[in-house]
Amino acid sequence: MQHQHEPDILRNLRTELVDWRPWLDRAIVLAAAAAAGLLVVGFTLLTDQALRLFEKLWHAAPWALFVTGPLCVAAIVWATRKWFPGAAGSGIPQVMAALDTATPPPQYGLFVSLKLSLVKVLLSSAGLLAGLSIGREGPSVQVAAGVMLAARRWLSTRTVINAHGLLVAGGAAGIAAAFNTPLGGVLFAIEELSRNLNQRSSGLLIAAIVLAGLMAVSVFGNFTYFGIIHVPPLDWDVLAPGLLVTLLGGLLGGLFARLLIASTAGTADRFSAWRRQYPIRFAAGCALAVAAIGAATGGATFGSGYEHTRALLEGGEGTQHQPVIFVVLKFAATWLSAWAGVPGGIFAPSLSIGAGVGHDVASLMQQPALAPALIAMGMAAFLAAVTQAPITAFIIVMEMVDGHAMVLSLMAASMTASLVSRQISRPLYEALAELQLKRLEVVNAPEPAAPAAESSKNA
Missing domain, CATH: 1.10.3080.10 (Clc chloride channel)
Incomplete structure (x- = not known):
């Protein structure tokens, strides 16, 4: 058995100071x-x-x-x-x-x-x-x-x-x-x-x-992204609505990831063919559809969704939130925005969709006191389902809403939603990274050889 020597403090310090x-x-x-x-x-x-x-x-x-x-x-x-x-x-x-x-x-x-x-x-x-x-x-x-x-x-x-x-x-x-x-x-x-x-x-x-x-x-300043939520003491009453939020978040998030992978990669459908042949026109068409969706919701689906999500967490006053309709149309607007091919992310819109799910379940089950908790769980669940990175999802949501009292609830929602999503879709970012790597094949492809007739002519 080899003996491990204790670190030589003076020698290590001398080495650190001498080597600049x-x-x-x-x-x-x-x-x-x-x-x-x-x-x-x-x-x-x-x-x-x-x-x-x-x-x-x-x-x-x-x-x-x-x-x-x-x-x-x-x-x-x-x-x-x-x-x-x-x-x-x-x-x-x-x-x-x-x-x-x-x-x-x-x-x-x-x-x-x-x-x-x-x-x-x-x-x-x-x-x-x-x-x-x-x-x-x-x-x-x-x-x-x-x-x-x-x-x-x-x-x-x-x-x-x-x-x-x-x-x-x-x-x-x-x-x-x-x-x-x-x-x-x-x-x-x-x-x-x-x-x-x-x-x-x-x-x-x-x-x-x-x-x-x-x-x-x-x-x-030392702010929390969505402010500080006030959650009542959680007991067994939150189990049924919390489970429903988690399952809905997992299903919708898995569907969103699968849809985004398929549309980005391109399939045999007519819209994918149009996107390949006329990418600029297709992008303009997506923007037109997003504008129509935004107008139909009174502007609620435009942008990242930050203001809408914060308003829901603070009690829903002043929002254009339409139960179920908002979730469906924000889902569609985010997918179309990504499909257009513009630079832009899905983190904040995903949080907005998850918040809508939590708010709708609280309204459906007539549990307004639990709404902030269910909204936070919906955010964690949908984000975990889309990214299939549950630990990151629940930590980010916990830090954004100062929800340290909900650590176990957010962890359970993220883990369960991610598990549900894995039955529906591959990990989103991993699949999109594979599509990015195909650009290496294009860049590293050998130059096509000149036609034989042209070669002999040049000779």
Whole structure:
């Protein structure tokens, strides 16, 4: 049996102080994390401004949305397909594709880069200006990962911090800064992005995640994303409605994930053929349908759904919430927005749909006192079902609503809904990451050989 010697404190301290380069590497990583957090803060401010401008247009001239929306979305998709194909969609699948062992380091730029981060901020904000049902939280993962990866060029050759660690830390930092949920960011890194963080660098990378989150706190204050919910003492009365919310969230979330995978991959149906042949026109058609849905709901389905969800948690006053109808139409608007191919995420819209499910069940079972708890459970259940990352889902919701008193309820709802979803659909982001990896095959495909006749002529 080998004896393990105790660490030599003085020797280790001397080594740390003499070798200055590791300290510079750590400073570079932390500076990049701060920059990533600030860029996500800027992203938040820009999307808030875009939503305010949209609201002004909606109230001043509702008919104009049927013109400006399709035109704006057509321009976004045209620019994305022509110059920035790596910016399309959520952004989480791109980070997962970059982390895949099939992606060589020189081709990380196909999926994650500083240029894509800046473009993602602008195009996602433009999508919200057009009234699409998208969020900024998923894109924040790609945005922050791009900033962190850019720091790689400044690190020393013998650093233990590799590109994989920077991508994981950047993606998690994006979640932490976007939702102000540092613990959720760490769990997202472990559960969704990576299961093998380098032990020697994990402490530094977790510090980077927290620092990025602190950038948001320094600007917006130590806030909870959806405020603080007031939940009465939970007893057996919540079991039946809570189980119904969980099962509905799992079924709807699994269906949403399956639908999104199928529509993104393309099938043999007429609409997929139209999307392949005329992507710009198809995107404009999706935007027109989203505008019609928004008009039919009095504007409730436009945007990320943040204001609507917060209003439900605070008692439902001042909302355009129509039981059942809102959930169905928000589901459709979010799917159509994603199908259009614009840069934009589904985190916030998913939370809005889940909140609608919880609110509807509370109304159906005439349990208004339990509404805040059921809404939070619906948010966790639907998000867990869509992402099939239940631990991340319940931690994020718990931090967003300061729902520490509901830890066990949120955990049970997330785990059960994720299990139900797995019977319906593959994991969403994993499937979309596989579609992203197909771009590698196109880029690495050999040049077609010249025709024999043309070759002999040239000779």
